[in-house]
Amino acid sequence: MTHFKRAPVTLMLMIICIFFYLVIPMKNGITFPNELSNKISQKNFISVQSYLYENYVKEKRPNEWIFWEKRFFERKDNLKGSEWEDFWFQTSFKDGGFLETILNLNQHPDPIRYESWKKTFLDFKNYQKKDFSGLFGISTQGSKWSYFITYQFIHSGFLHLFSNMMILVLFGVLVEIQSGSWICLMLYLIGGIVGGIFYNITTGSNMAPLIGASGSVSALLSFYLFTEPRSYLRFFFFFFPTEDYYGDIYLSKWWLVPLLILTDINAILTYPDWSLTVAHTAHLGAILFGIFAAGLIKLFSYKIRLNETLSWVPHPEEIQLVKDDPKWMI
Numbered sequence: 119m120t121h122f123k124r125a126p127v128t129l130m131l132m133i134i135c136i137f138f139y140l141v142i143p144m145k146n147g148i149t150f151p152n153e154l155s156n157k158i159s160q161k162n163f164i165s166v167q168s169y170l171y172e173n174y175v176k177e178k179r180p181n182e183w184i185f186w187e188k189r190f191f192e193r194k195d196n197l198k199g200s201e202w203e204d205f206w207f208q209t210s211f212k213d214g215g216f217l218e219t220i221l222n223l224n225q226h227p228d229p230i231r232y233e234s235w236k237k238t239f240l241d242f243k244n245y246q247k248k249d250f251s252g253l254f255g256i257s258t259q260g261s262k263w264s265y266f267i268t269y270q271f272i273h274s275g276f277l278h279l280f281s282n283m284m285i286l287v288l289f290g291v292l293v294e295i296q297s298g299s300w301i302c303l304m305l306y307l308i309g310g311i312v313g314g315i316f317y318n319i320t321t322g323s324n325m326a327p328l329i330g331a332s333g334s335v336s337a338l339l340s341f342y343l344f345t346e347p348r349s350y351l352r353f354f355f356f357f358f359p360t361e362d363y364y365g366d367i368y369l370s371k372w373w374l375v376p377l378l379i380l381t382d383i384n385a386i387l388t389y390p391d392w393s394l395t396v397a398h399t400a401h402l403g404a405i406l407f408g409i410f411a412a413g414l415i416k417l418f419s420y421k422i423r424l425n426e427t428l429s430w431v432p433h434p435e436e437i438q439l440v441k442d443d444p445k446w447m448i
Contacts, residue, residue, distance in 0.1 A: 127299040128290035131306055132283055135331055138271050139279050153317020154245060157238045164237035166226045168203040171210035174223060211326065246327075255327025256314050270310035272329040286337040291341050296417075302338070305411060309366075309404040316403020328397050333404035340378065340408030343371050345415055379405060 157163060176183040190202055210216055220239070226232035246257075254268040273279040294302040313333025356364040382398040382405070 125291040125294035125299075125302070127303045127306075128286060128294050131290065131303075131331075132286055135271050135273065135279065135283060135286075139273050139276075152243055154238075155187055158242060162231055163238050164207045166231055167210055167220075167224055167239070168206040170223055171213070171216055172206045174216050174219075181428075212321070254330040256318065257327040266311045266314045267307065268333050269327070269329050270307070270331050271313060273331070274329060275312060278330055282331040282335055285339060286331065289335065289338045289342050292346075293338050296342070297345065305337050305341050305408065306331075306334045309341075309407050309411075312407040313337070313397075313400035313404035313438070315399035316399050316406075320399040320403075321397070328400060330397075332397070333400040336378075336401045336404040337369050337408035337411070339374075340405040341412050342408075343374055343378075344409050344412035346371060416418035 172183070175186075186205070191206075220237070226235070242390050254265065254272050256269050273282065290302060290306070293305065310331065310333045313336065314328060317328055317333075353367050353369055354365070355367050358364070379402070382402045
């Protein structure tokens with residue numbers, strides 16, 4: 119609690135996130151009542167939406183359609199039926215442009231199947247609008263500027279909340295003690311906004327709302343790594359409860375930089391957009407913003423007093439620096 123007294127903004131942000139999680143009932147816009155879920159997973163719904171999206175891509179983005187057609191036909195088993203339909207169906211939910219115009223496209227050749235699909239699709243959209251993640255998250259439900267702020271405080275489950283709050287506590291406190299409350303608040307909010315914009319530009323908004331503070335805390339983390347000049351961070355490791363298999367290890371902070379960035383880049387390059395449940399592009403955008411903000415701090419020679427923080431201890435083989443030493447200023 120002593121450190122929280124020196125970091126009131128971090129404590130406030132954490133309380134707001136926990137408050138919304140406890141008070142707002144949500145299902146992340148993905149979990150539906152059994153009746154609706156069964157309709158969406160029926161063959162008729164998948165087939166009609168797949169048909170609509172395939173023809174949409176064929177007309178709007180012919181080169182992309184040719185690429186995927188060749189890729190499926192080049193497979194040894196030469197499958198195209200259900201696998202082809204499933205691919206277009208899953209991908210369709212990640213294409214904001216398609217979802218916004220889906221009801222204005224050429225109808226399916228079978229009017230009865232089309233009307234059945236249309237009724238289920240409208241039920242699906244109406245249900246999402248009632249969910250708070252759809253109301254406050256970044257999705258095709260709307261484009262209010264406020265969504266880029268509100269989505270930062272909405273979480274889909276306990277683990278989602280816990281992981282983000284753990285990083286917020288660790289690095290939010292460090293940034294606020296080191297750089298001040300205003301810089302901490304601006305990094306959190308603007309980092310989240312930049313992450314949301316980067317996600318929209320690179321991935322595109324879709325019917326699965328973008329929610330969570332991961333972009334915001336990523337900006338805090340990367341900012342801290344690039345403004346903290348001291349050499350070592352202390353990490354606790356645990357392999358087994360016997361001597362020499364657990365304890366403290368001292369590593370350069372730069373070990374975290376590739377781990378932080380390369381994880382998201384690897385996911386972005388390895389998996390198709392529609393298969394990802396984590397917004398890696400939002401993380402990456404916020405991380406880059408944090409690095410950019412740290413560069414501005416150094417560029418304009420803003421003097422940050424490097425108070426003693428939670429993470430730093432002198433390496434056993436190094437001489438303790440005193441606070442009034444010039445090296446404590448950047």
